[in-house]
Each structure stands twice: as C-alpha cells, then as structure tokens.
Amino acid sequence: MATIDLRTEIKEFLRSRRARITPERAGLPAYGGNRRVTGLRREEVALLAGVSVDYYVRMERGSLTGASDGVLDALASALQLDEAERDHLFHLARQSKAPSGPRGRRPAVRVRPALQQVLDAITDAPAWICDSRYDVLAMNHLAAALYSPVLADTRRPANTARFVYLDPEAAKTFFVDYDRIACDVAAKLRMEAGRNPHDEELITLVGELSTRSELFRQRWASQDVRLHRSGRKRLHHPVVGQLDLDVESMELPAEPGLLLTIYTAPAGTVTADGLALLASWAASQEKLTTGMQALS
Template sequence: MDNRAAIREFLASRRARITPEQAGLPAYGGNRRVKGLRREEVAMLAGMSIDYYVRLERGNLAGASDTVLEGLARALQLDDAERAHLFDLARAAEPTPARSRKAAPATVPASVQLVLDAVNDAPAWVRNARHDMLAANRMARALYSPLLADPRRPANSARFVYLDPASHDFFQDWERAADDIAAMLRSEAGRNPHDKLLIELIGELSTRSEDFRTRWAAHNVRFHRTGLKKLRHPVVGDLDLTFEAMEFPAHPGLTFLAYVAPVGSPTADSLKLLASWAATTEVPQH
C-alpha cells in the first residue's frame, strides 16, 4: 500500500466535504474555487501553521504527535472510525514502526468452533479482517448458502458482494452492503498495510469491479459493530436481522458475528424455517 498517497487522498477528501459554515467560519464572497475548506482554514482550525499542514496533506505524517493528530481530527470533524484511521496512517508512516501487526489469521482455534456450534438458535460465524468466513455454525452456513455456493475457500464476503451477481438478490440494500465492505477494507488497509493477502484482494477487486474502484477511491472508513442486516434468502425469503460483532481478546484479528430477531417477529419465524432447512441440508463450509 502507498502510505503517502493514502494519507494525501484521505486528508484532501475529508477537507473537501466540510463547508466554512459547517466549520463555523465566515464564507467571504460567493466564488470559492476550492470545494470545502481551504488548507489555511484547516491549519487555523487545527492550531498549526499552513506550511506544516501542507506537509501533512502531502502525505508526510511521520513524527506527527498525538496532539497534532487530535487537532487535525477536530478540524476535519472526523468520526471515531476516521480518527482511528488517521492514527493508523500516522503509525504506518513512521520509518521504524514500534510493532508490526500480524497478517489477518487464516484459521480459527478449535475452541472457537466449539463456541459457534454451541449457538443453536441463531446464525453465528467468525471472519478475519479480509472478510474471509473462517468458521460458522450450521445456521450461519444455511443463511450464507449463496456465499458458500462458490467453491473457492475461504469464502470471502467482499468477493461475493462485488464479483457475484447473486449478491444483488441476497442483500436487500446492496449499495449499503457494498459501501460497508469497501469502508471496512479501507480501515484494515490503514491498520495493516503490509498484509500480502489483503493487498492481493484489493488488487483483484479493483481490477474486476468498477463499483469497488469507485468506493475505494472515496477513502471512506467505517466501524461495523452492530446494526440491521436486511437479507433475502433463497429458501426462507426476506430477513430483517439485528447483528452484533465482537472481537476475541485472546485471538486478535478474529471477529464473531451473531444475527438475531425479536421473538414473535416475522424474521424470528423465518429463522425457525431456516433451522429446519439447515437440519436437512448440509451446506459445506470447507
């Protein structure tokens, strides 16, 4: 990953989205040639010199202190995910990073699979930061049968969304799913820019999908910890699922996801049908 280019494009894109009015600044004249804030306006808001800000936006975050980064985050009105991404980019810019991150894990311990198998009434699965499905219980394999229909393993949600036409039927809001996946991969690229398999995945998606290229160029980042997942399963139909995503402190890089629905809701009834279908139809994970 080109860290300097990522810094340059991230800062420029965040600056371009903020108007002077949103930043609490007077907008003199009606013919601003710059979309969003000017560099000198960001520098003033962040409490730094224009020369120093220009250096940062050219991609040189090496040596920037936490105080400088916090000031920059406030000036650009970054949310929590964007702030974390800025700090990740700054760490990657250091000539000798304090500690290099391990590549995303490719397998799960047997104990994690046992935890998944103990969850009987809800789809539950584990992914890494490349969005490889590494382990799943029977309900999750049934739920994600369209994803697992591709024999390539490990099954990968990003490839499914961008490269498999079946994803447009599976995700009721495909645009949102595509936005989320690109934003999460962009976040991971900032955290772990030297993950070879991640670089290969992003290269493959960029080569084969214009939808991905457009979203990747936007430099949006996002946390994906809880929310609503609206799916259309080929057997049980529409599902409005609440999901929770949790990390394993003992197994860095693994994320546990579980999908549930309120008792008595149409989706809860559909999950019962899914469980019946799963009991008679084995969807291979490996």
C-alpha cells in the first residue's frame, strides 16, 4: 500500500455499511424477492437520509466535500452507524474538505520525563503510553514484565499491531481472545487512517501488515472501525499464567494522539496475586541484569 486514497476510503466504507442493512431492518418494504444488491439500494439510503439520489451517489463515489454536519448526521442515521462509525464518517468528511497535500512524516514523538515519572510512580499496575499506531513509547517496570512477549522483538519502538499480525503464534498464546484482539487492532488502525490519511508512518505500517499477513488484509477489507475503550483483557503470561485484567485507556490532553493504558485487578483475586508475582519476578530479573552488568 503506497498511499491511503481518501475517495476510495469513503466509497468502500459507505458501500460496506449500506450492504449490511436489509430493508426490513431499515423499516422499508421489500418489494419482490429478487433484489440485485446486498442490503439497501442507493435510492433507499437517499430516501432515509432525506437527500436526492444523485447527491447520495456522488457521496458514495467518494465525494463528501460540501456535506454539512446535518447531512452527515442524517446519513449516519440512515446507515445505522454506531459511535465509532459515525466519528469515522466525520473524519473522512473533514479530510475531504482539507487542502490536499503530500504524505507527511510526523516529528518523532518523545514522552516527556514527567510522564515517565508518572508511569514509574504506578508500582502495583502495568502502565504504558502508546500512540494511535500501536507504537509503545514508554512503560513502567511492571508493564515491561507483562509485555515481555511483545518486547521480544528487538525492533523499537515495539508495536503491538506487528506482534499480533506478524508473530501470530506467539500472539495467540499471549492474547487469550486473539481473534477479538486482531479485529480490534485492525479496526482502530482503520479509524486512525480516516483521521490522518497522510501519516507516512501509518501508511508504512498498514502496507507492511497488508503485505505480510493475509488475516490483516481480510480484517482491513472489512472496513470496521473501533474506538479505544476501557474493558477487560485476558492475557497468558509465560511466567505467571493467565491474568484477567481490567483495562483503562485514556487520552492525554496535553499530548494529542497519545494514550495512557493501565491494567488492574480487584484485590484478593487470582489475577491480583498474579500481578504481585509478576512484580516479584520483574524485580528479580532487574537485580540479575544489574549484577551481570557489574561483573562485565
């Protein structure tokens, strides 16, 4: 993938969302049993959105330039978009209105020392900071111990998306719910592509994953999008076994594009005991490394 073409993104996204909705689901009569399209026809979407057929056809051909927020809201309702899909539609529309320009390489992101101090102050829970491309930019000691399978690849910054799709055997062992994780990773990258279609690092990452992973190509083609949300994640660590963790992800207002993620477990649970064991193991590994450095 040499570039992310905005018109193609818009066209394929709208077509995929239209194809999944039956007339019955949309509250429309389905005349006859021989429909030539999967899902709604273009004229049916136009009717539901309150726009002309020609206008909707122009949008589905990849042109959202000039579409007002009201029209976009009506289109989102007609296609029954969820929150992430609606946000994605608006991202695509905003990019359509923005001046076109060449791909751009973002300046290298450096995590401020104060943020690393915040991570280091969190001693009982794995915590790290990543960007929207899944580059892991900073971690505390417990996060480094927890994500040791991901960090086994010496490439830096470590990237969770590469681990999931390019080291699938290790990823399937580490992520108990691997299929869901794989879907979410591709969907969140797709969301970022709508937000920043000219990001050179993102284009390179998507191109690498598309070239090397058939599963990623399938997931990318689904046009699904996801928001970063809090929830639960089940991991199988090679030292302490399975951990069922609560995940809190939050954007850093002073650092646009960066996410702080913290894994916790209720006190008295098997997972809390596992985190304590992980912390002990991490401390022993650090002492061993320090001792070996002193001997060298």
